[in-house]
Each structure stands twice: as C-alpha cells, then as structure tokens.
Amino acid sequence: MVWALAPLVILLIHPAVCSRLILSPLTLHNGLGKTPPMGWNSWNHFGCNIDELTVKETAEALVSTGLAALGYNYLNVDDCWAEMKRGSEGELTARAATFPSGIKALADFVHEKGLKFGIYSDAGYFTCEKQPGSLGYEEQDAETFASWGIDYLKYDNCYTDGSKPELRYPIMQEALAKTGRKIFFSICEWGVDDPAEWAPDVGNSWRTTGDITDTWKSMTTIADLNDRWASFAGPGGWNDPDMLEVGNGGMTIDEYRSHFSIWALMKAPLILGCDLRDMSNDTLEIITNKEVISVNQDSLGIQGRKVCKKGPEECHEIWAGPLSLKRTAVVIWNRCEGDADIEVSWQEISLHPSTRVTIRDLWKHEYWSGVYNESIVVSVAPHGAEMFILSPGWSSLPKQVLAAVFDTMFASQ
Secondary structure: OOOOOOOOEEEOOEOOEOOOEEEOOOOOOOOOOOOOOEEEEOHHHHOOOOOHHHHHHHHHHHHHOOOHHHOOOEEEOOOOOEOOOOOOOOOOOEOOOOOOOOHHHHHHHHHHOOOEEEEEEEOOOEOOOOOEOOOOOHHHHHHHHHHHOOOEEEEEOOOOOOOOHHHHHHHHHHHHHHHOOOOEEEEOOOOOOOHHHOHHHOOOEEEOOOOOOOOHHHHHHHHHHHHOOHHHOEOOEEEEOOOOOOOOOOOOHHHHHHHHHHHHHOOOOEEEOOOOOOOOHHHHHHHOOHHHHHHHOOOOOOOOEEEEEEOHHHOEEEEEEEOOOOOEEEEEEEOOOOOEEEEEEOHHHOOOOOOOEEEEEOOOOEEOOOOEOOEEEEEEOOOOEEEEEEEEOOOOOOHHHHHHHHHHHHHOO
C-alpha cells in the first residue's frame, strides 16, 4: 500500500486562539541531523565534575540499558575537559588530572561501543568555565577534533570579542567542513541573536533559549520560547531548547513525562542529562518509550506546535503536528494545578470534522476502542501530559492488524 506524505506545514498560534496549519519550506544541510540527534551530555548532572571513568561508565550504561539501541548514540562531554592553557604549539589538550588517556583514546573507547563521541568548545576566547575557547583557533581546533575522531561539536558563546554570533559561528562551520570529517555542529548561543533566522545555513541545531534548569518553571518557559521558531526547523537543522532534565530529581514524574512528550513533539534534540548509571525505573520508562521517540524521529521532520490554549487561566494546552503516513501527533498538556478533562476538537488540530481516526495512546501503549471523529475528551493529571497518534483511514482495521502496522513503522525508523 502506498501512503502519501503529509505536506510540509507549521502551526501558528495567537494567544488563546486555536490555530490552523499553513505551508512552510524546510531545509537540508550537510547530510547530518536528518532527524533530531539523540544521546547524552555531561553538563546537566555533572557540570565540571566530569572525568574519563564517568564517561566510560556512561558509554557502557548507554549500551546495557538499551538506550543506544533506541537511538541515543551521541555521548557528549561538555565544558571542563581541557587544560586551562593551550600546549606549546597552540593546541588544545585534555586535562591530565581527569582525562589522563587523552580525548583520542576516549573517543576510540566510545566508538568501540558502537556510539559517537562529542566534545565542547566556544566561539569566544574562553569557554564559560574559562578553559581555552576556539576564537582565532578555529582551523587548528577543527583539525584537532577531526584527528581525535569527534562526531559532534557543541559550540558555546562565552567571553567573545563582542561581534555578532552570526559572524563567528560560520568560521568554525567552514573549518569543520575543511577537515573532511562529518561533525554534527551544535550552535549554543542561547537564542540571543535569533539563530533560527540565520543558523540553518551554519549548524545542524541551534539553541533557541537560555540554559534549562531542573524545574517546572524553567521547562515550561523554555517550551514556550522554542515554540515561536517552529517554522525554521526541519531535516538537517533543528531548534534546540536545551537538554533533557528527566531523572535529575527536580520535577515530578508527571512533569518529566510532560517534558519528554513536548520535547519529542517539538523535534528537539533528545540529549539526556541525568546519571545513566543510577536511574530509577520511572526515569528509564520515560526515556525508553519508543512510541514517543518515534514521533521525535519521524521522517517527515516537522516540529509540532502549541495550537490551542483553553480552560482556567488558559493552562490547558493542545500541542500537535503532522507525521508521515498522514498521521497526526497530539499532546494534551495540563499546566493547571488540578485534574482536568480536556477536549480536543479536530478543527483545533487541522483535521476535517468528519475525519474518522484510530487513536494510539503512546504512554499506555494501547489503542482506544472504537472509531472517533469531531473531538475527544481526555483526563489529564495536574502538570501531566497525554500523548496520542491519530491515524485516518485505519479505523476499519482490526486492532491486531493496527498493532502490526505500528510495530512495522518502528522497525523502519
């Protein structure tokens, strides 16, 4: 059976108004990042307390927990890996006290696990923790990173010369390209110069916000800020609302499930930031939900958006976006303090009212009984989110067949 792909679309919203879908082009860059990157970064949990042994144990945990098999294949070391001064030839060197084997050996270890290895630098004179930055050393550092086998570069924006980021970041991008090694380029200038407007020609992802912290307020604020730039994301270049805090202990399980649902729908990079060596079952259940991951990694590559606010103080929200195979992903998010029954109409998510759909619950891992059109009502816990895939045209198929179709789609992604 041949299925037509949905058109390239974005969602627009005016406060308190439910919106409609409109056309928007997307861009492909250097062959990397055709879907949002997935992996782990050291900063959110460890900060500067990172060392060679922790990185190796994390690589082993990515494999042993099954995370790598689900697509979490970038292992990225953030700030504080380098000596505070360059070597005699101006080269970056690993901090001997914490990375005694050097970065090349560590990258080799990570690669032997079937993973990719990422590193951190800065488009300024120093990194945010005052190790040497790459400003003025772009070509030398790019060659160093390539010789070490680096696969991913997170490039920060501290201690600069005062010039605009859109002038400094392309220099490193060009230096990386000259090495001949494919290195995912993650622009981290915190959204200060609206990178979505210029970074699609420069990087594979770009931060749209300041740093996330492990709180409900930070997470919700950042989700709203990132939503503004949905039309600029697509295969090859992604809006980055910063890394995941799931499992770090500052939010409830319902809040973390909301965090993961919205990041997946927004096609944000799914970069874990907890200690993978010591996770709760609840944390593991959230980050290994392959049905939610499949929305993030969908081949159509369109960022889902907030399409409606309603209820008391407009804290009941509907987020939605198109998927391949004519499907629609929907997150029903209760940002209120009490339980709520929230209605979603087809008009709000740009379906014709007469469209008959099959509904897949991505957190309960089950199909709803029956066939639905016009609207549904969902009970949602305070600060919780429920997530669904709506599939038009499948409603006449038996549930066993639908389940087989769903499993086949996972196998192909």
